[in-house]
Amino acid sequence: MNSLYNKKVRYRDEVLKALIYLSSLLVFALVLMMIVFILVKALPYLNLAFFTTAKSTLKGTDGILSNMINTIYVIVVTLLIACPIGIGGAIYLSEYAKNQKFVEIISFALEVLSGIPSIIYGLFGMIFFGEKLGLGYSILNGSLTLSLMILPILTRNAQLALSNVPQSYREAARGIGAQKWYMIRTVLLPSAIPGILTGIILAMGRIVAESAVLIFTAGAGYFMPSSILGHILKSGGTLTVRLYFEMNNANYSAAFMIALLLVVVVLGMNALAKWIARRFDVNGG
């Protein structure tokens, strides 16, 4: 009666287990299907000229080089604007702010910011930066607007990373006479870098994927930059914006080639984020 050898097959467990396997398989299959779909659609048209020329009626080329440049341009300018503000804000919130109420208000504001649909950022950018400040459709306008949008990701990640730095490091640094900023610079920020970098890469992902904001603010310009600095005030469409317009024009071959490039870039960034997390995981490694 009380023998140990009475193992029963528990059917409910087995069924649930099968379902769980199935759903994880489905997730994987969907990702795979999408990538294969894009590959199949894009591969027949793949040609080098598409990636090495810009769209030009004069030269008769129809490539996306200018859009690739614009994308990089937007990423760089946006990060240049948003990183100091986001990381600075995080340092303030985690190391300087004394008033808990105030910290809560700012955290709430960041939550609100991150919940706003991106098209509303686009509208705001168009009206405020574009019309009121006279930036029109320009890369600068797009970057300023995107900065607002990615601020919560940057701040939140940096804040989290800083709050994960052991309290004992702060004690040790203060105990030896380090002034606050010196301690932040030499001990806290280096320890928090993996978290901060993760935030930056996630933000880059958002920038690369964004189209609604940019259609309204950076426009769809496809000319090659004539000067690096001057380009910031020109309209410049990123890859996603170009993709959007190619779809509108039913130019599917171009659309899928851009899609393929975007998928590769996003996968690459994910891999990079993972690598950074792993590389720095061992504290101090």
Place this chain on the structure above:
Amino acid sequence: MDSKIQVNQVNLYYGSKHALKNVSMEIPSHQITAFIGPSGCGKSTFLKIFNRMQDYVDNVKISGDIILDGENIYDPRVDPTILRKKVGMVFQQPNPFPMSIYDNVAYGPRVHGIKNKVKLDAIVRESLEQAALYEEVKDRLYSSALGLSGGQQQRLCIARCLAVKPEVILLDEPTSALDPISTSKIEELLMTLKEHYTIIIVTHNMQQAARISDKTAFFLLGEMIEYNDTMEIFANPKDKRTEDYITGRFG
């Protein structure tokens, strides 16, 4: 005997909690002074007063004077950075920075403006030697301090503290997280260091206080009950409460 620090009528409040009550004492120079007492008696709180680590705790109010070499360390003109160069601290849990062994020891001198590589090299070596760690780590000065054992990490923290050439060293239960062998190494080390430094150590381990300290102060519920030569305290406690504590009747 020269006294290094005079404490006059110190009171400390955490909010409405009266955590230190009217403490007065003199800490002798170049000796080891131990603070003993049960958990929550205020001994660690008292220790942190000497280098103003209480500045970073909210809602703390301190009154009274702490005079270090004739200067009141709570005077508004005091620069905490200079104070902490003079009064170093070693914490309960070894807390090396996630940097190389070298950079850990060089951290303090760098804080205080020493940049010259030759000078730093000399300080790092000298401090590690003083902390009896140099021989064990000389071949891996540039690898992470977090790879050291707990006892080595604590000696590294002592070296980091010594590197700014303090005059007073505060130790807050420095061996409570360590094994007996590491503990005895650190005790031996402290005995040799008192030649050059004034040492104040908080310990919950009475044998440790008896082994290494010259003076012992017994704290209970925020009051300093008794303060005397260590031999006297352990052989002839004057107060019944001290006697009860050291004979293990409570703790």
